[in-house]
Amino acid sequence: MIEYLLSPFHYDLMLKAMFVSAMIGGVCACLSCFVTLKGWSLMGDALSHAVVPGVSLAYMLGLPFALGAFVSGILAALCMGFIKSRTRIREDAVIGIVFTTFFAAGVLMISLYPSNIKLNTIVFGNILGIAAGDIWQMLIISSVTMLVVALKWRDLLLHSFDPNQARAIGLNVGVLHVTLLTLLAATAVAALQAVGACLVVAMLVTPGATAYLLTDRFGRMMIIAMVMGVLTSLIGAYVSFFVNASTGGCIVVLQTAVFLTALMLAPKHGVIASWLKGRASVTALMTGVPGEPVPSGAVMR
Amino acid sequence: MDHIAQGIDLVVQDVTVAYNNGHVALHDASFSLNPGTICALVGVNGSGKSTLFKAIMGFVRPVRGTVRIAGDPVKAAHKKNWVAYVPQSEDVDWSFPVSVWDVVLMGRYGYMNFLRIPGAQDKRLAMESLERVKMTEFKDRQIGELSGGQKKRVFLARALAQQGRIILLDEPFTGVDFKTEGAIIALLRELRDDGHIILVSTHNLGTVPEFCDQVVMINRTVLAFGPTETTFTEENLALAFGGALRHLRLDHTDVPGAERNELVVLTDDEGALVVGAGGRLERRKARNDDQKAGSEP
Ligand SMILES: Nc1ncnc2c1ncn2[C@@H]1O[C@H](COP(=O)(O)OP(=O)(O)OP(=O)(O)O)[C@@H](O)[C@H]1O
Ligand SMILES: [Mg+2]
Numbered sequence: 001m002i003e004y005l006l007s008p009f010h011y012d013l014m015l016k017a018m019f020v021s022a023m024i025g026g027v028c029a030c031l032s033c034f035v036t037l038k039g040w041s042l043m044g045d046a047l048s049h050a051v052v053p054g055v056s057l058a059y060m061l062g063l064p065f066a067l068g069a070f071v072s073g074i075l076a077a078l079c080m081g082f083i084k085s086r087t088r089i090r091e092d093a094v095i096g097i098v099f100t101t102f103f104a105a106g107v108l109m110i111s112l113y114p115s116n117i118k119l120n121t122i123v124f125g126n127i128l129g130i131a132a133g134d135i136w137q138m139l140i141i142s143s144v145t146m147l148v149v150a151l152k153w154r155d156l157l158l159h160s161f162d163p164n165q166a167r168a169i170g171l172n173v174g175v176l177h178v179t180l181l182t183l184l185a186a187t188a189v190a191a192l193q194a195v196g197a198c199l200v201v202a203m204l205v206t207p208g209a210t211a212y213l214l215t216d217r218f219g220r221m222m223i224i225a226m227v228m229g230v231l232t233s234l235i236g237a238y239v240s241f242f243v244n245a246s247t248g249g250c251i252v253v254l255q256t257a258v259f260l261t262a263l264m265l266a267p268k269h270g271v272i273a274s275w276l277k278g279r280a281s282v283t284a285l286m287t288g289v290p291g292e293p294v295p296s297g298a299v300m301r
Numbered sequence: 302m303d304h305i306a307q308g309i310d311l312v313v314q315d316v317t318v319a320y321n322n323g324h325v326a327l328h329d330a331s332f333s334l335n336p337g338t339i340c341a342l343v344g345v346n347g348s349g350k351s352t353l354f355k356a357i358m359g360f361v362r363p364v365r366g367t368v369r370i371a372g373d374p375v376k377a378a379h380k381k382n383w384v385a386y387v388p389q390s391e392d393v394d395w396s397f398p399v400s401v402w403d404v405v406l407m408g409r410y411g412y413m414n415f416l417r418i419p420g421a422q423d424k425r426l427a428m429e430s431l432e433r434v435k436m437t438e439f440k441d442r443q444i445g446e447l448s449g450g451q452k453k454r455v456f457l458a459r460a461l462a463q464q465g466r467i468i469l470l471d472e473p474f475t476g477v478d479f480k481t482e483g484a485i486i487a488l489l490r491e492l493r494d495d496g497h498i499i500l501v502s503t504h505n506l507g508t509v510p511e512f513c514d515q516v517v518m519i520n521r522t523v524l525a526f527g528p529t530e531t532t533f534t535e536e537n538l539a540l541a542f543g544g545a546l547r548h549l550r551l552d553h554t555d556v557p558g559a560e561r562n563e564l565v566v567l568t569d570d571e572g573a574l575v576v577g578a579g580g581r582l583e584r585r586k587a588r589n590d591d592q593k594a595g596s597e598p
Contacts, residue, residue: 037397154417158407162393168358169411169463170380216398216443
């Protein structure tokens with residue numbers, strides 16, 4: 001039995017897949033905190049689709065896959081920024097227009113100039129078919145992203161929470177914005193090879209959203225999200241070996257399960273906790289037991 | 302150890318601001334303030350008060366004219382943490398996972414190192430600022446779990462923690478109870494005595510003579526600027542507000558000491574301004590008595 005449970009570890013391929021998944025899962029989870037708080041959930045989706053034309057162009061020109069993807073992702077982000085600042089169209093509509101345009105261009109290019117890449121690989125990823133070079137690429141992207149976030153998360157936090165204050169104390173808001181976008185695009189590209197364009201979005205949103213249900217402090221939120229991202233990715237990859245199913249699929253289903261659990265059971269923002277609290281305060285009112293007293297300092301003298 | 306702000310002045314010269322839609326919200330606005338003053342900014346809705354603040358903050362770029370702080374352009378002044386700003390309405394996501402304490406500490410970011418790890422000094426100043434606005438007990442609350450007035454106080458504390466030499470307050474009294482208003486005014490006076498420049502916009506005309514040394518009246522440009530006694534007059538108010546002011550002329554009042562028993566009550570939308578005979582400004586002396594009488598809203 002134990003022999004059976006340990007069997008994935010005998011395969012180099014599986015070890016690699018688990019390592020890559022955990023790494024990507026951790027980085028995506030880290031960024032997911034900013035993504036959910038900035039309301040950029042669609043942006044993750046957009047960036048991961050917008051890389052397709054870059055990928056096919058890179059293949060045609062014999063350039064590295066990641067370079068093409070990254071350039072096209074950033075280009076899409078800049079297009080969105082431009083349209084949003086010049087018109088009154090809402091951000092979600094702008095994102096919708098731009099990313100579908102990019103994606104369509106990519107699909108068109110692939111169908112017109114068939115190469116050895118398949119749309120399937122881009123959309124669904126192929127973690128078992130990752131080359132050593134790609135792993136290095138991911139490793140570099142992940143390390144740089146984690147380093148930047150570790151050093152600058154407080155600035156990024158202030159920028160997300162109150163850009164005006166960030167400007168008022170002399171921070172360069174434009175640079176912070178572009179930094180966050182670049183990290184997001186780079187991570188989306190790295191994750192693309194592992195889990196594919198569709199599931200990147202889940203990894204860039206679900207851990208952050210789950211952690212947000214569990215805490216009111218940003219620092220803790222990041223830690224919870226990253227622990228969740230790494231563990232679910234690791235376990236997802238491991239389980240996928242036994243059920244012989246898509247790794248990305250397993251990871252995301254697992255993350256969703258964790259999210260649903262948090263949604264129900266979270267101590268403060270969970271569905272059950274809110275329901276119980278609502279009932280408790282109604283009972284207190286009915287029986288005349290005073291609720292939480294107003295602290296004496298509430299009145300400014 | 303509040304640093305005395307010496308020599309930091311604010312000069313607004315011929316500032317013209319146009320928005321994207323082509324609307325010129327402010328044109329050729331000029332005035333200048335020296336350290337140790339509280340200056341009121343009054344005008345009707347849409348007269349460009351918030352726009353003027355945004356121009357001083359560098360959020361909108363004037364198409365013409367300059368704002369200089371101690372001779373420096375605004376960007377350089379902000380890098381030195383000279384200007385603290387409390388906006389009219391905080392354009393922030395109230396469900397953000399930050400506590401009151403985190404928000405106040407954000408006022409100290411400009412002084413912190415590369416990693417923005419608060420030092421003992423930062424923590425002490427943040428704590429003091431919270432105490433000054435009487436919000437210490439709410440220190441660990443999530444920022445959205447506060448009332449409107451309490452939120453305002455937290456952002457005021459952040460501005461205090463920033464130790465800006467120029468403090469811009471855009472309508473700090475809106476939605477604030479009478480006691481808190483009095484406390485904020487007391488706080489502003491302390492800051493003025495420390496040598497800060499305080500520019501505060503308000504619709505509460507009644508309190509202007511009570512605590513403001515100078516007044517800027519605007520309606521898309523600066524209509525009048527100067528000491529409260531000489532500038533905050535009935536004629537100037539009529540100029541600034543036109544018909545937008547509720548204007549009541551009362552006879553047979555019993556304000557003691559008035560030569561004529563006639564009183565003019567000017568009110569924008571909040572506190573009324575009472576003008577006695579000969580344009581004398583009736584200050585609200587009753588504040589302390591009111592407080593003792595318990596004016597809970
Ligand atoms: N972002 C914007 N785009 C276009 N026009 C704007 C914008 N913000 C303000 N305005 C216009 O500029 C003018 C001045 O606005 P501002 O907000 O400065 O007024 P205000 O004096 O602060 O008014 P209030 O007393 O209501 O706060 C108004 O006519 C307003 O319609
Ligand atoms: Mg305004």
